[in-house]
Amino acid sequence: MQLELNWLRQRLTGDPLMLRHIDAALEIGTGAMGALRRILSDLRPGVLDHLGLWAALESLLEETEGRSGLRCTLVCPAEIERCRLGRDAEIAVYRIAQEVLTNVQRHAGAGRVWLVTEALGRDLRIEIRDDGRGMLVPAQPTSFGLLGMHERARAIGGDLGIASRPGEGTTISLRLPAALVGGAGR
Numbered sequence: 001m002q003l004e005l006n007w008l009r010q011r012l013t014g015d016p017l018m019l020r021h022i023d024a025a026l027e028i029g030t031g032a033m034g035a036l037r038r039i040l041s042d043l044r045p046g047v048l049d050h051l052g053l054w055a056a057l058e059s060l061l062e063e064t065e066g067r068s069g070l071r072c073t074l075v076c077p078a079e080i081e082r083c084r085l086g087r088d089a090e091i092a093v094y095r096i097a098q099e100v101l102t103n104v105q106r107h108a109g110a111g112r113v114w115l116v117t118e119a120l121g122r123d124l125r126i127e128i129r130d131d132g133r134g135m136l137v138p139a140q141p142t143s144f145g146l147l148g149m150h151e152r153a154r155a156i157g158g159d160l161g162i163a164s165r166p167g168e169g170t171t172i173s174l175r176l177p178a179a180l181v182g183g184a185g186r
């Protein structure tokens, strides 16, 4: 459409009103392309494909720190940094981390957050902890953020736990059985 409109525009130099309308249509096209790019990168952040999960998490933490002033720390040992988890698991972990960090910013009133990864034999544990106000953990989550996290974890064969008490911060921990099999090759 942009190409065709540009073609028309070059040939309609005489009529200012017509030109104005073509320019407006071109602008709508440019806006739509931008929106499409944003939606695509929201569905699957490019950084996951290009740099892998660990670098994507690092940049998510940096962005969060830059935007909110929350001090963010990533702990990721070299043995874990060498592992790829596979496409579905990486996107699920990334989305869970996004939701946890959004919750920390919206609800926790925290000053610091730590994302710690740890190998437990062949299992992988990822923990996100904040030093904020904490909460009473619902026995059965009914709100979409927490529910979504549990569902994403289950979908990739993992287990998600929430530990929190009022005044004592919140820790979300995700355990992925046998995620570290195969090392860097996966």
Ligand SMILES: Nc1ncnc2c1ncn2[C@@H]1O[C@H](COP(=O)(O)OP(=O)(O)OP(=O)(O)O)[C@@H](O)[C@H]1O
Pocket: 103, 104, 106, 107, 108, 130, 132, 133, 134, 135, 143, 144, 145, 146, 147, 170
């Ligand atoms: N890190 C946290 N510190 C304190 N309270 C939290 C934290 N994370 C979640 N909560 C509490 O748990 C509730 C449920 O979280 P959940 O993410 O499910 O919903 P939400 O963030 O309110 O809405 P949304 O559906 O947009 O995610 C929050 O409303 C908040 O009260």
Ligand SMILES: [Mg+2]
Pocket: 099, 102, 103, 145, 146
């Ligand atoms: Mg939420």
